[in-house]
Amino acid sequence: MxxxxxxxxxxxxxxxxxxxxxxxxxxxxxxxxxxxxxxxxxxxxxxxxxxxxxxxxxxxxxxxxxxxxxxxxxxxxxxxxxxxxxxxxxxxxxxxxxxxxxxxxxxxxxxxxxxxxxxxxxxxxxxxxxxxxxxxxxxxxxxxxxxxxxxxxxxxxxxxxxxxxxxxxxxxxxxxxxxxxxxxxxxxxxxxxxxxxxxxxxxxxxxxxxxxxxxxxxxxxxxxxxxxxxxxxxxxxxxGDAQGLVAQYPKAAGNAPFLHVEKLSWHNPDPFGCSLIEVDLQVRSAEIVGIAGVAGNGQDELLALLSGEQTLSRAQAQRIRFGEQGVAHLRPDVRRRQGLAFVPAERLGHGAVPDMSLADNALLTAFQQGLVSKGLIQRGKVEALAHTIIERFAVKTPDARTAARSLSGGNLQKFILGREILQNPKLLVAAHPTWGVDVGAAAAIHRALIALRDAGAAIVVISEDLDELFQISDRVGALSGGRLSTLVPTAQTTQVQIGGWMAGQFDTGHLPQPDAASHI
Missing domain, CATH: 3.40.50.300 (P-loop containing nucleotide triphosphate hydrolases)
Structure with missing residues (x-):
């Protein structure tokens, strides 16, 4: 005391x-x-x-x-x-x-x-x-x-x-x-x-x-x-009004697998980076897979490989598949046409251009949604999309012409997530979706992720927040030293166990296998 x-x-x-x-x-x-x-x-x-x-x-x-x-x-x-x-x-x-x-x-x-x-x-x-x-x-x-x-x-x-x-x-x-x-x-x-x-x-x-x-x-x-x-x-x-801020979401079993990552190894040339070692990951449509890990254990590298910002050779295309389509060699824009949406860890500078308006930031990743015709930007449609994101995701901003840098972290995160969700992706990869975000914005983001899952999307959430992962994930695992643990149903593990895996206390050859029957 x-x-x-x-x-x-x-x-x-x-x-x-x-x-x-x-x-x-x-x-x-x-x-x-x-x-x-x-x-x-x-x-x-x-x-x-x-x-x-x-x-x-x-x-x-x-x-x-x-x-x-x-x-x-x-x-x-x-x-x-x-x-x-x-x-x-x-x-x-x-x-x-x-x-x-x-x-x-x-x-x-x-x-x-x-x-x-x-x-x-x-x-x-x-x-x-x-x-x-x-x-x-x-x-x-x-x-x-x-x-x-x-x-x-x-x-x-x-x-x-x-x-x-x-x-x-x-x-x-x-x-x-x-x-x-x-x-x-x-x-x-x-x-x-x-x-x-x-x-x-x-x-x-x-x-x-x-x-x-x-x-x-x-x-x-x-x-x-x-x-x-x-x-x-x-x-x-x-x-003030805290209705719905402390929620427990039902777990989902998922449908057919959509994302397949098989024996994915990648050597990072950066001496301060982390290399990936035989990562195996399978994510079903209509489920959320949470990946925990302390920063610097391969999250950035895995995100780059999933998003297409880092590619592999054509010979290794099958290391990452969307359905049956090998995509490991494809650029980000091509992967987006295959159904990918991506929310990066860094909001300003990666998820959004700070000095550009919200409308122009909406165009950056949604340009394939009928916003460009014969090489010309359809300005009215761009503005309409930005307004829809602002309204649907309760983004606090004067209007769609406001520069991205002027928004609070939570509101910019809601805008970026809304931009990706409204593209109706088959796969959403989201990094630290509520990092540094207040409880109200975090609850809104969680509801949006659950709704997208229930609409049939496969979702990967990479986060350091175990409370968040256990709240929204259907299965969960951990990255440590570039290795990924087995994924287990969230209801069948504990934060203490996953915390141990975050510290590297797992052997991928001897981890308990997930209950396959609960996911079929």
């Missing part, structure tokens, strides 16, 4: 931040006690990121007051925040992959802290004390995602840490790694460190956090004790 003290560790009073056309933070009050693990919850666009940046000195508020351990102050920059004992681990890590752990930590701490060699004993001592043992001489590119997160946290703990801010810290961790992280966070809290924990995983918030502040539309919509609330109650605080 939080330590009692004369002053709170941090108080925010009426913090306000206005951007052009957007009131990001509207008179927000927040109090964190020493030794308290405090959750900050809210939809995408609720104001969480802006508030974190204000606390860490990246952004200056327009109005309001920051009180640190009883003393008002102006947080001018991150260097001042670090000097006060505030550390932050961002959702996207900021490590140099070609440097060692010690070199990365030395860079962050500055010359006064000593050379990497001088810091090595302290790194070992701190990492072992908090159950996060990491070898200081390891190169970062050789570390797993979970180990890299440990380096980020150790880097904060090397200073006199008093407040640790964690942004979606478990989004790329296996369940076992997440539990190990929670042990460390609880130990830090017992020693008096305050922790501000930002997460969309409500179950984790309920299990870990002492209290929570919920933001909605830039304002505080409520405070609560998470372990006294249900996921549905927390969702209501975040989005």
């Amino acid at each position: 939080p330590h009692s003290t004369t002053h709170p560790r941090l108080q925010l009073r009426h913090i306000t931040k206005q951007y052009p056309g957007c009131l990001a933070n509207d008179a927000i009050d927040l109090t964190i006690q020493p030794g308290e693990i405090h959750a900050l919850l809210g939809e995408n666009g609720a104001g969480k990121s802006t508030l974190m940046k204000i606390i860490y000195g990246v952004v200056q508020p327009d109005a309001g007051q920051i009180i640190w351990q009883g003393q008002p102050l102006s947080m001018r920059n991150p260097a001042q925040a670090r000097a006060l004992g505030i550390g932050m681990v961002f959702q996207h890590f900021s490590l140099f992959e070609t440097l060692t752990v010690a070199q990365n930590i030395a860079l962050a701490m500055g010359a006064a802290a000593g050379t990497p060699k001088q810091l090595e004993p302290e790194i070992r001592e701190v990492s072992q004390r908090y159950g996060m043992a990491v070898e200081p001489q390891r190169l970062v590119h050789s570390l797993s995602i979970g180990e890299r997160q440990k380096v980020e946290i150790i880097r904060c703990l090397m200073q006199d840490i008093r407040l640790l801010i964690l942004d979606e810290p478990t989004s790329v961790l296996t369940p076992q790694e997440a539990q190990d992280l929670f042990v460390t966070l609880r130990r830090l809290a017992e020693e008096g460190c305050s922790i501000l924990f930002i997460s969309h995983k409500l179950g984790e918030v309920r299990a870990l956090c002492h209290s929570a502040t919920v933001l909605r539309g830039g304002k505080v919509s409520g405070h609560c004790v998470p372990n006294e609330c249900s996921d549905l109650q927390l969702a209501r605080l975040m989005v």
Whole structure:
């Protein structure tokens, strides 16, 4: 429990931040006690990121007051925040992959802290004390995602840490790694460190956090004790009407197989990439297959090979088949004519061109849907498709001429997914469909995927979120080190087992075989 003290560790009073056309933070009050693990919850666009940046000195508020351990102050920059004992681990890590752990930590701490060699004993001592043992001489590119997160946290703990801010810290961790992280966070809290924990995983918030502040539309919509609330109650605080946000979908058996991947091996020339080793995958029409895995274990490579962004030779065409048609040698546009739709992991720059309008982004992959005639773009049909996507998938945007970059992550993801679904694909491959998306947008995306499955499409969902995979997948497996486990019915396995497979604890020759009768 939080330590009692004369002053709170941090108080925010009426913090306000206005951007052009957007009131990001509207008179927000927040109090964190020493030794308290405090959750900050809210939809995408609720104001969480802006508030974190204000606390860490990246952004200056327009109005309001920051009180640190009883003393008002102006947080001018991150260097001042670090000097006060505030550390932050961002959702996207900021490590140099070609440097060692010690070199990365030395860079962050500055010359006064000593050379990497001088810091090595302290790194070992701190990492072992908090159950996060990491070898200081390891190169970062050789570390797993979970180990890299440990380096980020150790880097904060090397200073006199008093407040640790964690942004979606478990989004790329296996369940076992997440539990190990929670042990460390609880130990830090017992020693008096305050922790501000930002997460969309409500179950984790309920299990870990002492209290929570919920933001909605830039304002505080409520405070609560998470372990006294249900996921549905927390969702209501975040989005208001939470009807349908916490859903259990019936599992489907599927029909005839549509996607066949047989003994697919591919050597990645990138020294920091992952090669695929004899991947076998079969996906039936009218089923969702979920593939779990920690980032960097072959997901990007498998996605590129399925989408056609990476092709094989004509002699290997049968390694990937749509029905009986070998497609491993075909370009993405040809595969789309065979029934493929694709939602990439990166929304801006891969799924959509940032500076192009939503209408033009709709044209990018749907041009074969009667939007081009005799080499001329049918502008009216393009606009009509974009409007249909916006209406059907509740995309919040002024109109179809709005640039893609101006949408929130959740709304852009709904647009991209809608664009692909409305092409009525026979096969949809979706990467991390709700990554970084709030609970309301995630529920809408899940409903759309289930509806497409029920309409007869074969669907592959690659995700690091086991809660999501178990909610929507009919069968599930895991990628680790470029190898794919056997797929098993979701109802016949557990998150603990799949989490072990994500860590490579499987032998493809001795895995339990799926119950074939349940899928015929």
